Amino acid sequence: MNFWIIQGLNGLAFGSLLFILASGFSLIFGLMRIVNLSHGAYFMLGAYVGLSAIEAGVNFWIAILIGGGAICILGAVIERFILRRLTGQPLAQVLVTLGIAFIIADTCVWIWTGDPRPVPMPSALTGAFRISHLAFPIYRLFVIGVAFALAAALWFLLERSRLGAMIRAGVDDLPMARAMGIRTSLLFSVVFCLGSALAGAGGVLAGPILSVYPGLDTDMLPLALVVVILGGVGSLLGAFVGSLIIGFIYSYGQALFPDLAYVILFLPMVLVLTLRPTGLFGRQAI
Amino acid sequence: MMRSRILLSTTILAAWALAAPVQAAEPLKVGFMTVRSGALAAGGRQMEEGLKMCMDEHKGEMAGRKIEIITADTAGQPAVTKTKAQELVERDGAQVLIGPLAAFEALAIDDYIRQTKTPIISPSAAAEDLTQRKPNPWFVRAVGTSAQAHHPLGEYAAKELHYKKIAIIADDFAFGHEIAAGFQRTFEQNGGKVVQKLWSPLNSAEYGTYITQIDPSVDAVFAAFAGGNGIKFLGEYKNYGMQKPILGAMTTVDEGILKRMGDESLGVISSGWYSAAIDTPANKKFVAAVRKAYSADPGYYTVGAYMACQFLNNALVQVKGDISDKAAFMKALRNVNIPESPYGPVKLDKYGQPILDIYIRKVEKKDGRLQNTVIKTYPQVSQFWTYGADEFLKSPVYSRDWAPAK
Numbered sequence: 001m002n003f004w005i006i007q008g009l010n011g012l013a014f015g016s017l018l019f020i021l022a023s024g025f026s027l028i029f030g031l032m033r034i035v036n037l038s039h040g041a042y043f044m045l046g047a048y049v050g051l052s053a054i055e056a057g058v059n060f061w062i063a064i065l066i067g068g069g070a071i072c073i074l075g076a077v078i079e080r081f082i083l084r085r086l087t088g089q090p091l092a093q094v095l096v097t098l099g100i101a102f103i104i105a106d107t108c109v110w111i112w113t114g115d116p117r118p119v120p121m122p123s124a125l126t127g128a129f130r131i132s133h134l135a136f137p138i139y140r141l142f143v144i145g146v147a148f149a150l151a152a153a154l155w156f157l158l159e160r161s162r163l164g165a166m167i168r169a170g171v172d173d174l175p176m177a178r179a180m181g182i183r184t185s186l187l188f189s190v191v192f193c194l195g196s197a198l199a200g201a202g203g204v205l206a207g208p209i210l211s212v213y214p215g216l217d218t219d220m221l222p223l224a225l226v227v228v229i230l231g232g233v234g235s236l237l238g239a240f241v242g243s244l245i246i247g248f249i250y251s252y253g254q255a256l257f258p259d260l261a262y263v264i265l266f267l268p269m270v271l272v273l274t275l276r277p278t279g280l281f282g283r284q285a286i
Numbered sequence: 287m288m289r290s291r292i293l294l295s296t297t298i299l300a301a302w303a304l305a306a307p308v309q310a311a312e313p314l315k316v317g318f319m320t321v322r323s324g325a326l327a328a329g330g331r332q333m334e335e336g337l338k339m340c341m342d343e344h345k346g347e348m349a350g351r352k353i354e355i356i357t358a359d360t361a362g363q364p365a366v367t368k369t370k371a372q373e374l375v376e377r378d379g380a381q382v383l384i385g386p387l388a389a390f391e392a393l394a395i396d397d398y399i400r401q402t403k404t405p406i407i408s409p410s411a412a413a414e415d416l417t418q419r420k421p422n423p424w425f426v427r428a429v430g431t432s433a434q435a436h437h438p439l440g441e442y443a444a445k446e447l448h449y450k451k452i453a454i455i456a457d458d459f460a461f462g463h464e465i466a467a468g469f470q471r472t473f474e475q476n477g478g479k480v481v482q483k484l485w486s487p488l489n490s491a492e493y494g495t496y497i498t499q500i501d502p503s504v505d506a507v508f509a510a511f512a513g514g515n516g517i518k519f520l521g522e523y524k525n526y527g528m529q530k531p532i533l534g535a536m537t538t539v540d541e542g543i544l545k546r547m548g549d550e551s552l553g554v555i556s557s558g559w560y561s562a563a564i565d566t567p568a569n570k571k572f573v574a575a576v577r578k579a580y581s582a583d584p585g586y587y588t589v590g591a592y593m594a595c596q597f598l599n600n601a602l603v604q605v606k607g608d609i610s611d612k613a614a615f616m617k618a619l620r621n622v623n624i625p626e627s628p629y630g631p632v633k634l635d636k637y638g639q640p641i642l643d644i645y646i647r648k649v650e651k652k653d654g655r656l657q658n659t660v661i662k663t664y665p666q667v668s669q670f671w672t673y674g675a676d677e678f679l680k681s682p683v684y685s686r687d688w689a690p691a692k
Contacts (some may be wrong), residue, residue: 003498010494106323114327116514118521118545128527135527140494209492209522213514217327219489254495261487 002134007251013140015247016147017209020202021220022227022239023154024195030171031191035092037097039199040221041104046071046200047212048112051119051280060122068201073223075196076189083192084185101217109214119207128208139208146205150198151240167191171234211242233284241280307566308362313352314609316598317374319360319367319385320591325489325513326362326387333387333409334543335580339572349607360386364394371395375404380405381609384594389413389432389460392425399424405616409594410587414464415683417639417669418627421477426619426638428594429586430559430669432461433468433684434509435536438644438664439633439673440472441564443533443672446662447503447555449473451481452533455519458509458686465510465535469686472671474689483691486511493519497526504621510535517543520550531555541585541647544656551656554649559642560589560629561658573627583657589628597622631666639669 025039028259050067053062073218078100086092125142128135158164166187169177178184203212210216231242246265272279298596318337321330337355346353356378358370365659367386374380383399383406384393392411399406405424408416412432416425443449452473456462459633462485470480470649482501499520500507509532516538523532536558539551562573562583572592597619602609604618621635630643644667647658670678 006498007495008635010498013494014492109323109327112342114325114329114331115546116517116543118329118517130527137525139525153571202369209494211514211518211521213325214323214327214532215489219491236643251495255499258485 002213003255006136007255008248009136009140011248011251012144012244013209013247014250015244016144017206018223018227018246019147019203019240019243020150020205021199022231022243023150023236024202025224026231026234026236026239027167027191027198027226028195031167031174031229032083032188034097035090035094036195037094037221038078038101038104039097039195039224040217040219041101042071042075042196042199043203043206043220044212044217045074045104045108045203046116046120047203047207047210047216048108049200050204050207051117051212052112054120057214060120063206064201067199067204071132071200071203072193072197076193079189079192084188098193105214105217112212114214116211116213118211119204121208143205143209147243154236163187173203198207221281222267226266228278229269230272232279235279235281238279238281287369291518292324293525298545308621313354313552314348314382314602315356315378315380316377317378317380317383317385318355318357319370319374319383319387319391320357321362321387324360324362328514329387329410330359330362332585332587333385333591335576335597336409336584336588336593337384339379339575339579339588340592340595344599349605351602351607353598358385360391360636362388362391364391367391368398369392371398371404374464377404382406382598384409384591391418392416394535396420396425403612405612405619407594407597407619409590412464413460413686414669417635418639418679421637424616424636426597427640428597428636429590429640430642431433431639432464433471434639434642434667434669434671435558435644436465436469438667439470439508439533439555439646440474440478441476442555442557442646442662443469443506443508444476444478447506447665449478451501451504452460452506452508452689453482453484453500453504454480454508454510455477455484455486455500456508456535457488457512457515459488459544460685461537462488462510463686463688464684467688468509468671469508469510469535470689480689480691485686487516488515490515490518492524497523497528500530501526504530506531506533508533508535511537512537514543515545516649518532520547520554524550536560537586539647539658541583541658542587544585544649544658545582545644549655551649552651555646555661556649557644557646558586558658559644560584561645561647561660563647563652563657563659564628564630564645565660566626566628566630568626569628583655584628593629593632594625596624596627600624635675637669637670637675641666641668643667659690 028036046067049070050063053063053066067252083093121139125139127140166182227242227246318335339472358369360367387410389411408427454466456466484496486496532554534556539554539556541562572619600622601618605615609615620634625631632640644664646658646662648661650659
């Protein structure tokens with residue numbers, strides 16, 4: 001029984017990290033149809049920036065904002081000056097984002113060297129939370145809380161705000177939205193900034209658990225892709241449910257079928273793509 | 287008649303006198319394969335630093351010959367390693383190679399080395415069979431094999447720490463398999479029992495799922511990780527309320543990553559063929575020099591590359607700088623015998639593998655920084671431990687399923 005509870009919590013925690021990463025990816029993919037292969041690199045760069053801020057004496061929470069903010073600016077610049085020139089050429093956009101990912105990765109090694117760096121956990125959140133003889137890290141419980149809060153905030157943004165309505169309109173039918181007078185170019189910049197900021201802030205938040213190292217980007221990106229494909233493009237609910245499913249599969253799978261670690265993660269994605277290409281909650285096919 | 291003879295002899299003497307310095311003045315080209323990008327970049331950089339320390343010590347010359355180092359970045363990918371090895375040997379004229387970093391890279395160029403008969407000194411790749419069941423006559427290692435450094439720890443854990451039941455968690459690749467098997471063999475031979483073996487992928491994002499699977503009834507956990515995985519594992523271990531002591535592999539708490547760890551690493555006992563805390567004049571001098579140049583303690587990669595370079599020097603001195611007879615040079619390389627070095631005395635066995643002092647170390651804080659204090663030394667340990675070479679080689683190479691957990 002303990003096994004199921006603890007691994008379930010592990011799954012929930014990992015899924016929460018994935019949601020923070022994948023929500024940004026899903027937003028960008030859903031609205032702008034851009035497969036942002038730099039997303040993993042944004043996550044990593046955000047973590048490095050946050051780490052440097054913390055080492056410069058900044059408080060952990062501010063460091064998260066700084067990490068998110070830096071990547072938001074980077075993302076907005078890349079979108080405005082590079083990706084926008086390639087509108088209508090999805091393959092070129094994908095390749096450009098891949099190239100940018102490599103550039104970011106090498107720049108990170110250049111600036112922060114290749115040593116793996118743990119991000120210091122805020123001292124209030126270290127240690128284990130105990131109930132009878134079960135123990136679980138407090139920080140991971142905190143991350144779960146953040147993911148749920150983020151999901152609620154994004155839901156509120158998308159369903160109850162004007163900006164959200166514009167985003168949903170763009171996801172559903174972009175030319176129509178433009179025809180209705182929505183300033184799609186501004187919307188794109190805002191959404192790309194938001195999605196990138198989520199990746200960057202997510203990197204800092206995940207730092208105490210995953211640490212930052214060259215290769216973090218390529219470790220996380222495939223997971224974000226799987227989540228979005230599984231959950232459905234452009235759907236926040238899909239990203240949320242997809243993250244949790246992948247999180248649980250990751251935890252229970254590693255524990256029950258350790259030899260099949262990677263198969264376990266990617267098999268659901270393959271099944272979904274074959275049987276239901278729009279994903280669980282998506283509305284358009286990839 | 288006499289005059290033409292004198293003229294002839296003088297001419298010959300003059301020609302010989304002119305020719306000899308030209309030959310000695312030609313630099314010896316050494317190809318150095320390291321990693322500058324990707325997950326292994328940290329180790330690669332430490333290797334470059336170790337090599338530079340050695341080259342600076344010799345002022346760029348060995349046995350009177352200038353040494354030219356040509357560096358190549360293999361990116362830690364076997365296909366690239368193969369290409370770079372070819373470039374170094376065929377395009378750049380490298381006569382000796384130092385490198386590569388990873389065992390799977392070394393395996394990728396094994397055939398090429400045999401074909402081209404290029405002497406190669408490995409500063410890092412620890413794969414056992416390279417000096418055991420599939421020995422390459424042109425290969426010499428400057429560091430321990432995977433299990434060589436960990437056989438003693440198994441005995442130490444059983445005999446001196448009196449652990450009876452241990453769970454092993456290791457990186458799921460050859461290095462991790464070999465270390466785990468070596469440890470298990472000596473631990474169980476001395477009365478212990480490995481009751482659980484967990485394999486985590488080399489690029490595991492985090493260790494929560496594994497930590498929570500560890501059998502709570504064990505006396506200790508042997509955690510064998512490479513790269514930066516030790517940081518992640520140790521960082522999370524206590525947060526899950528785990529209190530059992532941890533034994534580490536050499537690379538779990540290597541000096542290269544120890545500097546990034548905190549109090550969670552205190553008390554971890556590990557074994558290895560080096561520690562920056564080794565208290566000999568040779569090592570103190572070396573550590574002081576590395577600290578001055580790079581503000582960090584030397585670890586596995588720094589020392590590995592440094593010693594590979596020292597092996598080169600030792601062999602070159604034996605052949606007086608003349609590397610044209612490759613077989614003689616290889617013989618000299620295999621004949622390397624250095625009584626004093628940062629990691630202690632070293633000589634090679636007939637497979638090209640060093641016989642090294644293995645140190646049992648404990649992480650402690652001294653002067654505000656973490657170090658691997660040496661608490662026991664097993665002198666002159668061979669890659670075969672106390673089993674004779676023939677007996678050892680009869681069984682297959684250490685692997686993932688080497689011995690099931692009981």
